[in-house]
Amino acid sequence: MTKKRHSEPQKTTTTRKQSQEDPVGGLKLTLEKLSDEVKNLGLVLGISTETQKPDQSNAKSKEESTSGKNDFARPEMSQEDKQEQRKAKAAEKKARAEAAAAKKAQNAPQVAAPKNKKENPEAAKSDNQKDETPPKEVIKTEKAENPPTENMEEEPKEKAVRSVLKHGGSGQNNGKGVHFDLNVLTKTESEESLATTLPEPPVLPMEDASSIAHIHPAFLTISARCERELVDDLEQLCKEFIGAFREYLQEWAAARLREGSDPKTVGHDLDLAIRPQLAHLTQFGRWPLPYALGNIVRQLKKEILKMDGSRTSFFNGEKDPTMAQIQVLDEWLEDTSRTNFNLAYDAIALHLNPKIKNVHSVMTYDWCPVVNHVLLASLNSYPKLGVCIVDSELNGRGIRHVNSLIENGYRCQYTDLKSVGYAISKSSMVVLGCSAVLSNGCVAATKGALQIALAAKAFNVPLLVASQTFKFVDKVQSYARTALLSRDAVELIPSMLVTAIVTDIRILPPSAAPAVLKAKALDLE
């Protein structure tokens, strides 16, 4: 892991070496030049007010990219203002409605009045909370995100700068050549459409403080942890996501109870509420969620939409229907987590056990918790089983397998990807973990797994893939990158190379993937 992290900046430095000597200084300079040019352009065109927009954004992005945390104050304030305005409007509406209610129900005016009083301080409290919390979050996430983003976003930044330069250049030419045309354009009311055609600020939308303000800290933590590569495999990500969602659910439920809204719309409202949260994780749909996590989210949404208050008869313990429904959802989440990450492991190990019985030596590649569990279980039954762990490079993620085997008192072989040609000839079975099984039977696994699969095929060694059923997705690969686990790019092992997939239901050929999707209701309707 550490090696990987080191390698990232090295890569970028090598690429930048060719272009510039001092990248930060160069970037600053180009941005300054650019802003000057844009100003000049504005002056030439006589639209000083309009041109400030890109100018500001550029300046902001520049300051953000360097170090400035203070500069969040301005957009933050505007956001707060907006929120306050909204609050005020909502309060007015409420007041009106309550006044009307009071008029109608003049019999009990004393009840309405204290309610009003009660609610007001609450609203104020929530206002305060919301006002106070965002800056903290912003700072937190900034702290968390800054170190990796420096590495990560250099390329996008550069690209953005390039595009900015291009735009700027062409704009200037236009300004010189087709002067009147632009003037006409600026006077029209389609100002906003013009603004959208202006170059994007060279920062990701994720970094914008105003967009983070309403995101729950639990989700912010997840994305920050993924950025820093603290979460680097899918299992962990799914577990953390479920954990974060449960946390979010509790707080949302509490807020809901205070509002005391209709229990029948719980599902609908929750569905609306989680949308921006999920959008934050996918960077507003920029990348799709990792395959299997997408599955969990889809199932979760299905469960949420069931919460329409129609099943209140099932809730025996809870008196409040809202709370009861949320409890059911919470239990579902807990159950999903337990089924997929504890029971499924045991089931897979159980199914693999008879197959591994006569095997002389097993090979695996990279880290996967399922495979680790399976290996330990098999070694427990057959202590003479040889285990060969292959890593993309020595002392990579696969060392976790080695550590866990050593801790349990087993011996193993350890090697790296380049030595597979020799190691595979000594192995009689390959067991791989995966991050998804696609509907056409292809297996998405860690980078380098394809080479293992090809070597296994060349040496006629069976290749089994251990996968829980929730990792079966009704998709084929249409994109190379996913959100959150972006650096942990996956590679597809074609179904031709996979002997069988060991799932928690049974051992299946890869061609049975559609059947699993159907059986587990994971297919897209």
Added chain:
Amino acid sequence: MESNEIESLRRSLVASFRKRDSRESSQKVALQVINYLRKVVLQEKFESLHQLIQSLHRNGRVLSAVEPNELIIINIVLMVSKLARDEAQATKGPGSLTPYDSLYTLWREIGSNEKSFNIKKIKKDLIQSIKEIITEVETSRDSIASQASELINSQDVVLVYSLKNSPTLDGFLASARRTRKYRVYNVVKSTEIDDSPDFATPIQHCDVGNKMCETTKVVLSGAAVFPDGSCLVPAGGLTIALTAQRHSVPVFVLAAFYKITPFFIPDPSALNTSCRADIPFDLANKLSGKVELIQPAFDILPSQLISLFVSNSSSLIPAHVNRLKEDYYHPQDISEF
């Protein structure tokens, strides 16, 4: 029999083999062995061709016993002994026959005349042809590199492996760079990314699968070529070649003539050497006695994965290696050695 000078020469040669901490370039090894054999031929006294060849073989066996993994020693010894036979043949004239001549020749040339030959002349001619072979070894890199412009086209994306350890590969790419504009992916360890030369884009071994889609040619450097068309390449070459085959990307193996091994190795893994694993000390300490680290130096590349061998005289398909073998080795030597 052997003079002290030969003995000391051999000692120094063996010492130079043993002293090195990593494998030297094969060209250097080849030159060292040829020079040693040249001195053997010069110093020792022979009465007949048989003695000369026996002496060469004896010296070769001693050297290859010292370095059993170095196939080049055997190759060079057999090559020199073939030269000796050729010289003898030339002195004898065209009339003499050997059991390995073609049936047609045997049928046509009835009645060989047993000419006595002059061993001194053979020796002199042998020294001359050894000198020629030295020049051939020395120029082998250049002649391989000169074929680069035929094999690499403009806009190609070439994936190379173990560029750091192979001056031949480096020369090949440099030669192609002079006339062609192409991109290079250099497969390296993550720790060596900074050391990668400027003209190449460094990628890690696990990225090979992804990058193979863009690659149009794979160039590997061979360590030994077997008569069946398979070859030894640095460890990791096998998975690269397998990936290339999956993506229908041609694989070229650069191997000079002295890397063509004249006989089949039934179990090439037996002569596979291990190299040192570079892991941190504390990890090594933790793993010691519990974990076996597998670090072979070479992979065996079966012939069906190779599109073309680039040798110094020509480029040839794996099936033709056996034919080329006969240019350099005498069948009697192969069976006797």
